[in-house]
Amino acid sequence: MEEQKLLQVDDLRVEFRTDEGIVRAVNGVSFDLAAGETLGIVGESGSGKSVTNLAMLGLIPQPPGRISSGTALYRGEDLLTANAKRLSQIRGRHIAMIFQDPMTALNPFLTVEEQLTEVTRLHLGHSHDEAIAHAIKMLEQVGITGAEKRVFDYPHQFSGGMRQRVMIALALSCNPDILIADEPSTALDVTIQAQILDLMKQLQKDHGTAIIMITHDLGVVANICHRVLVMYGGKIVERADVDSLFANPRHPYTLGLLESVPRWDADLSKKLKVVPGQPPDLAHLPAGCSFYPRCSYREVRCEQSVPPAFERPEGGDFACFIDVDSVKPVEERT
């Protein structure tokens, strides 16, 4: 039997009932996560990358949301059918999450000490003094100087980068198995972003935490991730280890995404390649491949049938009928 993965998600589907019809935010997503690895989930707004993770933690408001199928096994236990009490034991203790905007994720009325000690007293049964000592230790670990004083400050007394460090300290204070980071560095300046990514890598080395890194920034993926899922229209369109994904993208969307990012080491004589068109309307997904209307490599069959997952030679898979290496894009066909 295959070794049990830390997290195994199978055929997850999430939909939202709206005035414009049923919005299919996640459409049959399956992936797994091994202990100690960093899995990147890349996609644009509306690709379903955040909803996938919120659904696993029971954070989708139902209604209007609905998890219509799937399992999400954490150490063999299905998170999607776990009751609220069990979920709140897991959240924060075994699976923790950090968000894009640390100011809205921290409670502005409570000091950092109150927020950090609440978690450890609840989950680890720390006494008051133990909890405070632990909170100070965590702040020191994430590089906050003068932690024994700063721990009594309120969130607004910290800068953006420091607040994100507090969030990370909060998320890691029970030494979870999995850290879900939803765009953790997007709101930060580049020099601060570099500090936060380095900090996450260091903490992963020290604690062996598995990280799910949700981001739209391919630079962040290249910096921190081991494996990558590319999502489009609520589906995984390509999965591979980070090196082969960047070196040898197989799905036209991955290819388009990689080519359309301005790089500061790129050849400037060429114009930026674009992915034409607009992201899909999740309330009215096309019958076939959801990338079909924007795809440069499309064929007739792509409009009618949904492409299954094909294996990549170096591991991983991609959901596309076309071999992008042997077919010319539409613009170059004569």
Added chain:
Amino acid sequence: MSPVATSVSSSTSLNTSLTHPLLEVRNLSVHFPFRRGGLLNAQRGFIRAVDGVSFQVAEGETLGIVGESGCGKSTTARAIVKLVRPTAGEVYLQGERIDHLSDLEMLPHRQNLQMIFQDPFASLNPRMTIGNIITEPMNIFKLYERTQRKLEAMRLMDLVGLNPRFLNRYPHEFSGGQRQRIGIARALAVQPRLIICDEPVSALDVSIQAQVINLLMELQEKLGLAYVFIAHDLAVVRHIAHRVGVMYLGRLVETAPKSALYTNPRHPYTKALLSAAPIPDPVAERERQRIELQGEVPSPEKIYAGCSFADRCPIAEASCRETLPVLQGGAHKVACFKADS
């Protein structure tokens, strides 16, 4: 009002464009007062958002201004178009000083000076149709025959890659990238010479960013526009700008032609900024040497005698904290005593 408006703008563009840079900013400062403490013993101070910034933009040129949040790049943009009042300094458009003008006197100049904003959701009136949004500037400047304006709006929509059939639709029916195109069409409606772009692509998805960058570059080629392009993303600026200025805490610390700035950055802050920006390539990322900056950008209310970057600078000496370095040099200017030449 309208005859004045049209005659002034046309005569200035004819007479002065050859001898003056399109835009000249001299020693621009914007200080925001703030109060601290209770009502009675309130202490007053100033946030120096922009402090003595000078630069020029030529016809048809793109000047990129980069920096991190709070460095004053957006305030600079807003001060040029007079959305905030400069505290000191001068702004010249086609050789004419505009910073001290009243709103009414400023109006004719606005035909040559337009702006595109960061947030395509907040910068379009949700109650106006796209057609009305684009024709409003034409109405204000009495451009074209009234009956022609709708046709002109449709031409502009086509130019920016929107289907002219959508003329009667409302902003909420469009995605972020399409809305940014509407904002661009609105700016183009009065045939400006210069467009100030304040983070025009940073709110857009990656695949849409490239569309808008390419559109702005094509429009520049077709219409001879000049841009001041404000951004925090160094890679985006490298694509679109001809010259780049780097701001830190309200000051320009380095300005250079694009190729010089990216291949041979001289200010230690520029070097750190370039080394921190992630590259979408895992192999390159692993091999890179990063210059790690200590700490974060200090509060702009702090007043420095010397270089404001000295506290975080890896090569600063004691003397850097005593005297303020001035931006100097030929085409490649730098404000640092220790910059390599």
